[in-house]
Amino acid sequence: MRPRPGGTGRRMRVSGVLLSFVSHGARFLANAVLLMVLARLWGPEQFGGFAYATAVAALLGLVGGWGLSQKTMRDAAVDPARAGAQVRSGVVAQCLLVPPLLVAVLAIGSFGIGPPPDLLLPLFGAFVALNLAETAAAACRGIGRFDAEARASAFGNGVFFVAGVAAALILPGQEAVALALFAGRLAHAAGAFLMLRAVTAAPGSAGAGALETLRAGAVFAGESVATGAFLQVDTVVVKLVLGEAAAGAYQAGVRFVVVALVAAQALAGVFVPSLVARLGHRPAFALQARRVFAVFAGLGCAFLLVFAAWGDGIVLAVYGGDYAQTAALAPLLGVLVCVRCLAAGAGIVLLAAGAQTWRLLATLAAMGTYVAAAAIVGPRLGLEGLVAVNVGALAVLLGLYLSGAIRRLRVA
Numbered sequence: 001m002r003p004r005p006g007g008t009g010r011r012m013r014v015s016g017v018l019l020s021f022v023s024h025g026a027r028f029l030a031n032a033v034l035l036m037v038l039a040r041l042w043g044p045e046q047f048g049g050f051a052y053a054t055a056v057a058a059l060l061g062l063v064g065g066w067g068l069s070q071k072t073m074r075d076a077a078v079d080p081a082r083a084g085a086q087v088r089s090g091v092v093a094q095c096l097l098v099p100p101l102l103v104a105v106l107a108i109g110s111f112g113i114g115p116p117p118d119l120l121l122p123l124f125g126a127f128v129a130l131n132l133a134e135t136a137a138a139a140c141r142g143i144g145r146f147d148a149e150a151r152a153s154a155f156g157n158g159v160f161f162v163a164g165v166a167a168a169l170i171l172p173g174q175e176a177v178a179l180a181l182f183a184g185r186l187a188h189a190a191g192a193f194l195m196l197r198a199v200t201a202a203p204g205s206a207g208a209g210a211l212e213t214l215r216a217g218a219v220f221a222g223e224s225v226a227t228g229a230f231l232q233v234d235t236v237v238v239k240l241v242l243g244e245a246a247a248g249a250y251q252a253g254v255r256f257v258v259v260a261l262v263a264a265q266a267l268a269g270v271f272v273p274s275l276v277a278r279l280g281h282r283p284a285f286a287l288q289a290r291r292v293f294a295v296f297a298g299l300g301c302a303f304l305l306v307f308a309a310w311g312d313g314i315v316l317a318v319y320g321g322d323y324a325q326t327a328a329l330a331p332l333l334g335v336l337v338c339v340r341c342l343a344a345g346a347g348i349v350l351l352a353a354g355a356q357t358w359r360l361l362a363t364l365a366a367m368g369t370y371v372a373a374a375a376i377v378g379p380r381l382g383l384e385g386l387v388a389v390n391v392g393a394l395a396v397l398l399g400l401y402l403s404g405a406i407r408r409l410r411v412a
Contacts, residue, residue, distance in 0.1 A: 019146035021266035023137065023153040028265060030157035032258040034164045038177070039252045040319055041168055048239060048248030050174050053115035054123055055235040060104060061127025062228035064097045067220030068213070069131070069138040070351065076142025077273045083139040084200040090135045093213040098128060122178040129185035136192035141269055145199045152195040156188025219356040226363040230397075233367060234374075234390055241378040241386070249325040250383060253315065253333050260303045260337045261344075267295060268348045275352030286409045289349045296345030300338035307334025325383060332387045339394040346401035353408050362400035369393045 035054075039047045068090040076083040105124050109117030133156055140149040160181060167180035214221075235254075239247035271292050278285040311330025315323060350359050370393035378386050 019150040020141070020269040021263065022150040023141075023146065024265040024269055025262045026150075026153040026157040028258050028262045030161040032255045034161050035251065036255050036318060037165055038168055039248065039255070039323070042248075043322055044248030044252070044325075045245040046174075046248070048244035048246070048251065049115075050119075050177075051235055051251035052239040052244065052247055053119045053174075053178075055232040055239075056108065056114050057105075057120055057123035057127055058232045059229055059236075060101050060124050061131060062225045062232075063221075064094060064101050064128050065131035065134070065221075065224060066094060066097060066214060066217050067222070067224030068094060068217050069134040070224060071217045071220040072135050073138035073142040073272065074276060074351070074354075076139045077276045080143040083143050084196070087136055087139045087196060087200075089210065089213040090217075091132060092210040093217070094128075094131055094135070096210050096214070101128075118175050119178055122175070122182040125182040126178070126185040129182070129189045133185070133189040133192040136189075136196040139196055140199060142273060143200070144273065146270075148195045148199045152188075152192040155191045156185075159187040159191075160184030219360065223356045223360040223363060226360055226367060230363055230367040230370070230393075233371065234386070237371065237374045237378065238383065238386055241374065242383060246325075246383050249323060250329070250387070252319055252323055253326045253329045256307075256311070256315070256330075257333055257337050257340075260307075261340060264296065264299060264341050264344050267299075268344060272348050272352050275349065279353070285353075289405065289409055292349060293345045296341045300341030303341065304334045304338040307331060307337060329384060329387055332384060332391065336387065336391050336394065339391055339398055343394060343398040343401050346398065346405045349405045349408070350401060353405075355404055355408065358404040359401070362397055362404065365400060366393045366397035369396050 035047075035051070038050060042050070072083075072086050072090050075086050079086075101124070102121075105120055106117055108114035109120050114120065133152070137149045137152060140146070140152070161184070163180040163184035164177055167177045171177070171180075235247055235251055238250045271288075275285060275288055275292070278288055308331050311334060312327040315327040315330055319326065347359060350356075370389055373389045373392065374386055377389060381388070
């Protein structure tokens with residue numbers, strides 16, 4: 001394995017945060033800004049249909065990813081010398097999951113229980129390619145090569161963004177945009193693996209078998225699928241309960257939430273390896289965990305103030321008057337961002353401590369709370385009511401995450 005770039009102490013930590021911000025920022029900003037462009041071009045109803053198809057494809061893609069990017073990052077941090085072998089095993093395992101998921105995609109589209117297959121299939125392919133790229137990037141992150149991850153992410157997400165915008169402006173139809181996004185993610189995956197190859201040793205023959213990798217990653221898969229489903233199910237529920245126009249208005253607002261959470265994602269990518277490195281020294285782990293809580297609490301409060309003070313004006317400036325319903329949601333979306341940041345702080349402590357089962361159970365409880373409450377109050381309270389329900393479900397997640405993290409800190 002090639003040595004990491006020079007630098008020690010505080011300089012290394014600052015560099016890691018900045019490079020992680022580039023990596024996560026490139027992905028989340030490319031996706032968020034692309035969808036903002038599509039929302040502006042298409043209007044709430046047409047955009048709502050595309051957002052719904054994207055959410056369904058993302059849910060299927062979560063199963064295909066099997067949580068192996070999280071597992072790879074943690075395993076690479078523990079044993080950097082085997083990062084290449086771990087990625088190879090993860091890729092083979094993910095490929096085994098593609099055929100049954102393709103059957104599911106065709107069934108969903110063909111039987112009229114979801115988006116049409118000509119739209120859903122390329123979007124699903126884009127998420128499969130993204131899973132592969134994220135697995136390679138996770139290995140770079142785990143071994144501390146944030147520079148390699150940042151280069152691969154900037155290239156891949158840049159191609160993805162340009163392809164999507166160009167297709168929307170030049171070619172007719174949502175299907176053309178979906179195909180362009182698939183092509184962009186294939187380029188992203190290729191770039192990520194080339195970068196990984198440049199910074200790791202040859203994988204050799206020490207990697208685990210695909211079935212063994214799937215078994216070992218089952219807890220990561222359950223937690224990852226549950227977490228991702230919790231982030232996507234709201235769009236599906238809004239569309240089914242209130243229709244495509246409401247889904248478009250809601251997803252347009254959620255794009256600002258995604259942009260706000262870029263900083264949280266970047267910090268998570270740095271804090272998880274640093275927490276894992278302190279697992280053998282419990283007092284140091286507890287101290288770092290408290291720092292994580294403080295950082296994420298401050299971040300969440302800052303975003304709450306921004307959304308409450310200027311959110312509605314920003315929404316109207318970006319989307320125009322057709323999205324007045326979205327602008328009215330801005331204060332509630334600020335509360336949602338704040339609670340998400342707090343939950344993220346506790347969640348990455350649990351991730352670093354290997355408490356995947358608790359994360360899974362907490363996420364399932366929160367998602368069940370959301371779905372049950374949305375089914376009861378959604379038709380009566382409308383879009384604002386569904387956002388409030390989402391905030392309440394995230395508060396349940398926060399409480400459960402905190403209880404699990406505090407138990408582990410008491411051991412220290």
